[in-house]
Amino acid sequence: MRSDQIKRGVARAPHRSLLKADGITDEEMERPFIAVLNSRNDIIPGHTELDKIADAVKAGVRMAGGVPFEISTIGVCDGIAMNHDGMHYSLVSREVVADSLECAVQGHAFDGLVCIPNCDKIVPGMVLGALRVNIPTVFVSGGPMLPGVQPGGCGPTTDLNTLFDGAGKVAAGAMDEAELAYYENTACPTCGSCSGMFTANSMNCLCEALGIALPGNGTVPAVYSERLRLAKHAGMKVMELVEKGVRLTDILNGAAVHNAMECDMAFGGSTNTVLHLTAIAKAAGCPITMDDWEAASARTPHLVKLQPSGPRPLIDLYQVGGVPVVMGELAQLGLLDQSALTCVGPLPEYLEKCCKPADGEVCRKADNPFSPQGALKVLHGNIAPNGAIVKKAAVDPSMMRHTGPARVFNSEEEACAAINGGAINGGDVVVIRYEGPKGGPGMREMLTPTSAICGMGLSSSVALITDGRFSGATKGPAVGHVSPEAAAGGPIALIQEGDSVTVDIEGGALTLNVSEEELEARRAAWQPPAPKHNHGVLAKYAKMVSSADEGAYVS
Template sequence: MRSKKMTGGLERAPHRSLLQALGLTREEMDRPLIGVVNAHNEVVPGHIHLNTLADAVKAGIRMAGGTPMEFPVIGVCDGLAMNHEGMHFSLVSREIIADSIEVMATAHPFDGLVFIPNCDKSVPGMLMAMLRMNIPSVLVSGGPMFAGSARGKGADLITVFEAVGKAKRGQMDQAELDELECKACPGCGSCAGMFTANSMNCLSETIGLALPGNGSIPAPTAERIRLAKHAGMRVMDLLAKGIKPRDIVTEKSVHNAVTLDMALGCSTNTVLHLPAIFHEAGLDLTLDIFNQVSRATPNLCKLSPAGTHHLEDLHAAGGIPAVMTELVKKNLLHLDVLTVTGKTLGENLADLKAAVTDHEVIRPIDKPYSVEGGIAVLYGNLAPDGCVVKQSAVAPEMMKRTATARVFDSEETASKAILDGKIKAGDAVVIRYEGPRGGPGMREMLTPTSVISGMGLGSDVALITDGRFSGGTRGAAIGHVSPEAAAGGTIAYVREGDQIEIDIPARRISLLVDDSELEARRKSMPLVRKEIISPLLRRYARQVTSAAQGAVLSAE
C-alpha cells in the first residue's frame, strides 16, 4: 500500500506519532488510507452541502474497511464571479485545484481517493488530478439544484440573467424581477440546467469515473447521500482489484464522452475541459473529434438553456443510463469499456435495466430533436484553429447568417453597448482580448449573451469571442476563437463594420476581408497589451496554451 511510506516500519515511528495526534489508532493506520477531497465552502451554492456528502463517503469507506482522511480544495462560483474581475480567476482555479490535490496526495501517500466536487472548475480540476495521480479513485459530485418557479413558470439562474435584459427594455417590472431573484435558485446544488457543472458531472458518469446517477440525482435527496456511501465503498473495491483511472480512461471512453456530450447538448465548456482531462491520461483530443462525433450523433435532449427541461426531469426520465440505452440502439457507444463499478459499461446498463420513461425529455433515437449533436466546431480565416458554438441552442434563422462586426476589446465595453441599445439586428458583437492569455483567464460571457436574449435579439445578433461562454448561454454565441487576439489571431484585426459570414451547418466562419487587406492590418494594427496586476494571472498568461488545446498550462 502507498500509505506504508507514511505508516510502515520502525523508521516511521515519528510519522505514526503525528497520526496519533489526529486521534488515529494503530488499527486505523494499518488499514488503507483513503483521501477524501472535499470542495465544500460557504460561498458556492453547489458546494454548501458537500460536508454532508463527505460524511457519507467516509461512512462508506469505513464500512468497507478503510480509513478516510479528508482535505479541502478551493472552488469558484462562476455565477458570482461573472462580469467583474473575479471571472479572470475562474478557469485559473481549475489548474490550482488539480495541482493542490497532487500536492496533498503525494505529500501524504494515500492508497485511494474519493473526489467530491460540484461546480464548474472543481469537476474538471478533480478529474485532471485523478488521472495525473492514477491511484484507485471515484468521483461523486454534489448533484444538481432543483429548478425554481416564479409566477407559474419554471426558472433557474439563467432566467434571472436574461430577466435583466427584459427589465432594461421594459418587458418586466422591478417587482417581478425581485420575485424571480428570490425563487429561481431554491437551494443547494449546481445550477439546474445543462450548464457546465452538470455537463461535466454527467460526462464523469459517462467516462466511467463516477457511479451511475452521478450526473442527475438531485442534490438535496437521500438518494444522493446513498450514492456517496456507495462511492466510499467502491474505492475500496477498486483498491482490492488494482483498478486505476487510466485503466478506465481509454480512447474508447473518450469517444463515449464526446458522444454523450452531443446527445445531451452539453455546455461548450466541455470542449475546453475534456481535452485538458484526457491530456492528463496521455490522450490527444483534438477539436476535430467533436465535429466527427457530432455529425453522427443525434441530439436527444434539450435541457435549459436550450429547452425548458432541467436536470431533475432528466433524472426522472431515466438519467444518463437511459440516454445511453437510446444511443446503443444505433451502436454509437463502446460497451466494453471498464468503469468504477468494476464492470463494463454494457454490464452496468444491463444491471440497471435502464430505459427511458419520458420521451419528451429524452427523445427516441429515431425521433431526435436534431440529427446532429449539440456542439459544432467552426473553422475559417477568422478561426484557423477552430471556435465553438452550442448549435442546439441557436435559433434556426441564425444557423447561416452574414453579420456586421461591432468590435470591443473587453466584455465590459460590449455589455454596456448592448444595455445602452447600441446593438441592432444583423450585428455580430465581437469581443476580443478575452482569451486564455489575453483575458487573462478566458472569462465567461454570460452577461452579454443573456442580455442579448433578454432584449429580444437572440434570433438576430451573433456574439463572437476568443473568450468563452457559460453553459447557460443560448443563441448564436461563438466562443474559443483560436488563435486568440493576444496571440495575433485574425480576430485581433477585425474592424468595425466588417462583414462576418457564419455557416454553422457547413462548420465555417469567415471574415469577408481579402488576404492582402488582412496582411496590411497585421502590419499597421498593434496588439492590445493589458496591464496585469495579479502575479498569479501574470504567471498564468505566460504559461497557458490555446483554447484549442484545452487551455492547459505548458510544461516548458
C-alpha cells in the same frame, strides 16, 4: 499498500506518531488510507452542503474497511464571479484545484481517492489532478439544485439564467424590477449546482460517461436523501477499486473520452465541456482535437434538450433514468466504445445493470432525435483557423446562417456597455476579443452580454463571437473559443468595425468577408497589446496556458 510509505517500519515511527495525534489507532494502520477531497465552502451554493456528502463518503469508506481523511480545496462560483474582475480567476482555479489535489495526495501517500466537487471548474480541476496521482478514484458530486417556479406555480421552471435574462428585459423595458425581484428570491431555491444543463451539471454527467462516477452522479438532486446514499456507495466503491488495484487511468482512457464526447453531443451540454474534456484527454495521454469534436457532432444524434437549450429542467432527466438512459440509446446505435471500463465494471456490464429504455420525450429514442447531429458544432474559417464552438441546439433556426456588420469590442465590459446602452441593432455581429486564455487572462465567461442580447429580444437577429468562452446557460448564436485568440495574433484581432462577418452554423464556417490582401496589411500593422495583469496568479497563468482549441491546458 501505497500508504505503507508513511506507516511501515522503524523509520516510520515519527510518521505513525503524527497519525496517532490525529486519533488513528494501530488497527487502522493496517487498513488502506483514503483521501476524501472536498471543495466545500460557504460562498458557492453548490458546495455549502458538501460536508454532509463528505460525511457519507467517509461512512462508506469505513463500512468497507478503509480509513478516510478529509482534505479541502478551493472553488470559484462562476455565477457570482460573472461580469467583473473575478471572472478572470474562474478557469485559472481549475489549475489551482488540480495542483492542490496533487500536492495533498502525493504528499501523504494515499491508497485511494474520492473527489467531491460540484460546480464549474472544480470538477475538471479534480479530474486533472486525479490523473496526475493516478490511484483508485471515484467521483461523487453534490448534485443539482431544484428548479424554481413561476408565480402561481404554472409555466416553465426557472433557474439562474432567468435572472441574467431578466436583467436584460428590465433594461429593455420588458420586465419591471418587482418581477425581477420575485425571480431573484425564487429561481435558486435550494443548495446544489445551478439547475439546468450548465457547465457544472454537464461535467457531473460526463463523469458518469467517463466511468469515474456511479450512475446518478449528475442528476440526483442535491437535497434528496438518495444523494447521501450515493455518496456512501462511492466510499464503498473506492475500497473495491483499491482491493482490485484499478487505477484511474485504467478507467479514464481513450475509450472513456470517446464515450463522454458521444454523450456530450447527445445531451447538449455546455460548450465549456469541449474545453475541459480536451484538457482531460491530454492529461490522460489520449489527446483529442477540434476535428475529433466535429466528427463526434456529425455522427451523434441530439437526444436530450434541457434548459437552456429547451424548456425542461435537469430534474426531468433524473426522473426518466438519468445519464444511463442516454448511454443505452447510444449503445444501440453502436456509438459507444464497448472496451471501456467503468467503476461499476466493464461497459457491457454497466449497460446491462444500469440502463433502461428511453421514455421518448425527455430522452428521445435513437430513431427520433431532436437532430441527427450533435448539440455542439465546431466552426472554422478565416476568423478561426484552429476552430471555434457553438451550442447549435440553443440557436434559433433563423440564425443558423447570419451575415452582418461587425461591432468590435476589446473587452466584455465595453460590449456590455454598448448592449445595455441600446447601441446594438438587429443584424449586427458583436465581436468580443482579447478575452482568451492568455489575453483575458483566464478566458472569461460571457453570460452577461449573451443574456442581455436575449433579454432585449435580439437573440434571433444578433450573433456574437469571442475568443472568450460562455456559461453553460448561454443560448443563441454565440460562438466562443475562437482560436487562435486575439492576444496571440489570431485573425479575430484583425476585424474592424463595420466589416462584414458571416456566421454559418450549419456550414461550420466563421468568415470575415475581407480580401486576403487586406488581412495581410492589417496583420503587418498589428501590435500585441500589453498584458492586462503583470503580477500574481493571472500573470503566471497567461505565460503558461495553451490555446482554447487545446483545452487551455497548463502543462
